[in-house]
Amino acid sequence: MxxxxxxxxxxxxxxxxxxxxxxxxxxxxxxxxxxxxxxxxxxxxxxxxxxxxxxxxxxxxxxxxxxxxxxxxxxxxxxxxxxxxxxxxxxxxxxxxxxxxxxxxxxxxxxxxxxxxxxxxxxxxxxxxxxxxxxxxxxxxxxxxxxxxxxxxxxxxxxxxxxxxxxxxxxxxxxxxxxxxxxxxxxxxxxxxxxxxxxxxxxxxxYVARYLDLAAMADRDPVPVIGEHGVLRDKPGFEVALVTRASATRRMHRHDRPSVLMPVKGHWRVVWQGNDSTPAGEATLAPGDTMSVPENLDHTAYPSMTGEAALYHVVGTDDPAGGTWRVDEP
Known part of the structure; x- marks a missing residue:
């Protein structure tokens, strides 16, 4: 694109x-x-x-x-x-x-x-x-x-x-x-x-996850926050992960459905590829910005400046978008 x-x-x-x-x-x-x-x-x-x-x-x-x-x-x-x-x-x-x-x-x-x-x-x-x-x-x-x-x-x-x-x-x-x-x-x-x-x-x-705890867990890889294997175990029709400076990568990847990037801390450079596998463009996101990444588009996101950096990543799933209150067994 x-x-x-x-x-x-x-x-x-x-x-x-x-x-x-x-x-x-x-x-x-x-x-x-x-x-x-x-x-x-x-x-x-x-x-x-x-x-x-x-x-x-x-x-x-x-x-x-x-x-x-x-x-x-x-x-x-x-x-x-x-x-x-x-x-x-x-x-x-x-x-x-x-x-x-x-x-x-x-x-x-x-x-x-x-x-x-x-x-x-x-x-x-x-x-x-x-x-x-x-x-x-x-x-x-x-x-x-x-x-x-x-x-x-x-x-x-x-x-x-x-x-x-x-x-x-x-x-x-x-x-x-x-x-x-x-x-x-x-x-x-x-x-x-x-x-x-x-x-x-x-x-x-x-149901509640603290940012400082999540950031500490995302020291190597993005931490699943909401999902079947998330810190908050649930399947609400989407998954949420936290990516930090320590867990960000410049490796290109793609999803089979649209995904969303929502920075919480710092500035993030998003790079995507064109049909000829060369970078087609890039954009910089700041806290409060929201970016929709098309499905099947190779892209990556990583901090563009020094300092603390974190963003929430959201992608849909095939799970039903409903549910009821439950109390998890200890």
Missing amino acids: TPPEMEARIVRYGDLKPCRTAFIDAHTPGSDRKENFTIIGGGVSEAADQHVHITIPHGFNIGAAGQPPKCRNSLHSHRTAEVFFVLSGRWRFFWGRWGDAGEVVLEPGDIFNIPTGIFRGFENIGEDYGMIMAILGGDDAGGGVIWAPQVIEDARDHGLVLSAEGKLYDTKRGETLPEGVGAMPLLTEEELQNFPEPTTREVIPG
Whole structure:
């Protein structure tokens, strides 16, 4: 592929286009200053004006959330995987029907494979604007978001109504539900019983990995983070690995499906080959950039400057993009 063709598959941090009305809590005090980004695939945004940077199917979606201090994302659940890693800032993740079943605080580079089927939320508890990057299972990301009932009720009090079809309507702008379309029904108490309330001690060992631990393990080879043989054992429809300066190689390789490079630390040079086995081009990635590498393209990535360097590598698998909460046996 030519450099212009490859550049079209790179979303630079500085070129990210935010949506400030992506979800039902966009007007709710405490959640009304967040920005959502859909980088690869449409994600689960409920707004018609959400910009999608790359529409090529990968078998998973890549997104991001940017929030100023003390801004939170309201309690919701997904039917497929939701994996976050912290790009910048300090973040508190919490879960449960009311958000009080458990919590964990993550720092830059830390990764959280949030169990499916539980209500979860997060907030920036740092002192500056922070960003978390997200990987969602499946090309359609599981068909939307399931909101805790109180979130829908609070949103209605502040002018936002979610239709049964999963689309947002802003009554403050004079919007109303179309004729024949009802509002999203609240989950019943019986339905709410199907959402587990795992404790912090149950969640952290199998679902949270600290960046410093992963970087130490990637001293020779990239460390599998999420996958059948990963530090976090799961098969959510994609695999995630961490590559560091110590485990990077200039040896060309390829995948039989699109893969994604997401730098966490340092600058990375990505080199790819053309049909004549000579380098066709190269690009440099910085933290916050996201690059989609085409399937069957020989390429390599390695640090381009001195200093700490690490990136997350994501590639799809044939495993189903769903699952349920589980507690691993000791």
